[in-house]
Amino acid sequence: MFKATPNPPQSGQKSRVENLEAKKLDEAATRALDYYLKPQPSSPPEPDKNQLFIVSPHIDTETLLANASEDLLSISTIAADLADDVDDSRRCVALAISRMADGVQLLVERALDHLETKEMAAPGAKG
Numbered sequence: 001m002f003k004a005t006p007n008p009p010q011s012g013q014k015s016r017v018e019n020l021e022a023k024k025l026d027e028a029a030t031r032a033l034d035y036y037l038k039p040q041p042s043s044p045p046e047p048d049k050n051q052l053f054i055v056s057p058h059i060d061t062e063t064l065l066a067n068a069s070e071d072l073l074s075i076s077t078i079a080a081d082l083a084d085d086v087d088d089s090r091r092c093v094a095l096a097i098s099r100m101a102d103g104v105q106l107l108v109e110r111a112l113d114h115l116e117t118k119e120m121a122a123p124g125a126k127g
Contacts, residue, residue, distance in 0.1 A: 062112065069108045079095070
């Protein structure tokens with residue numbers, strides 16, 4: 001035999017304890033979701049007072065990588081040009097510096113490609 005009503009019947013009223021527990025659970029869930037889904041941007045650390053040069057903490061990663069790529073290209077060019085003016089072991093050192101800068105530039109370019117791919121894949125991305 002099938003019984004249509006629950007045993008005991010559910011009342012529309014919850015006790016104060018149940019309401020309080022439900023409210024606490026809801027607040028805890030909201031805090032947890034906010035923690036993971038709405039992280040607060042961390043404030044940039046204070047620069048060291050003895051530091052002569054700093055990179056502005058508000059510059060985005062893509063801009064930093066683009067500038068690093070350009071600087072690496074300049075280093076490689078300078079080292080390759082220097083290699084033409086020197087002989088023997090100094091030439092090898094200059095060429096090694098040039099090749100190392102080229103390798104690091106490739107790494108920076110790959111990082112830029114990854115950033116671009118993430119931006120294209122992100123929902124609401126401009127394009």
